[in-house]
Amino acid sequence: MIKYTNQIKKRRTSKVLAKDSIITDSGLKDATFDNFEVDNDEQKQALHIAKQSAYQYLNKDNQFNTLLTGAPGRGKSHLALSMLKAVNNTSEKPQSCLFVSVDELFRRIKDSFNYSDNKYSEGNMVRLLTNVDLLVLDDLGSEASMNRDKSASDFVQKILFGILNARSRTIITTNLNAMELEAMYNPKLVSRMEKGVQGHLIKFTERTKDKRLVDF
Structure with a gap:
């Protein structure tokens, strides 16, 4: 009975990262703090803040968001997933951690419209993203890149607001600066x-x- 209870607890906590994450870049799955390349002081400082934030997230009472910004290919997603893994693997009290590509999330939600029992329905995904202990929203802004006026649709904003309004511990990566987010x-x-x-x-x-x- 105890073994079965522990298995259920793991499915709801430490196994959520591997089971329910939406990671579109297969090369990202092996990301850790140890294999993050540091070539300059900016990357060194980024790694330091990421490690420090991950350490603070080990305590569920610490409630804050972490925001990683900058142009594509700088290592934002790598650090975000590394933070999740650190918390997932070392938290004394098991935590549910989830990594979600925002663009792919909305693709799957929209694809579910014609299938009421689809696991990626709006209701299911909002509940999942709201309830996990630590969430990464990766590449925020990519979901609106196809809009002519470069603004997020009301549908997207309603879902994101519902998730973030109910959360107090979220890691967000984005290519956008403060003015572009606004x-x-x-x-x-x-x-x-x-x-x-x-x-x-x-x-x-x-x-x-x-x-x-790549140089060529």
Whole structure:
């Protein structure tokens, strides 16, 4: 009975990261703090803040968001997933951790519209993302990239607001700066994104080069 109870507890906590995450970049799955490449002071500082934030997230009473910004290919998603793994693997009290690509999340929700029993229905996903102990929303803003006016749709904003309004521990990665976030999203939603980010902001500038670029 105890063994069965422990298995149920793991499915609801430490196994959530592997079971329910939506990771579209297969090369990201092996990301850890140990294999994050540090070539300059900016990356060194980013790694330090990420490790410090992950350590603080080990205590569920610590409630704050972490925001990672900067151009694509700088390592934002790598650090975000590394933070989740650190918490998932070392938290004394098991925590449910989840990594979700925002663009793919909304693709799957929209694909579920014609199937009432689809696991990716709006209701199911909002409940899952709301209730996990620590959540990564990866590449926020990509879901609105196809809109002509570059603003997020009312549908997207309603779901994101419902999730973030109910949360107090979320890690967000985005290619957008503060002005672009404010132009794309409702001020109330931006306010929820920025809850407690003081001291937990990781910003990559032009000093850090795109890690995905290949010389040819």
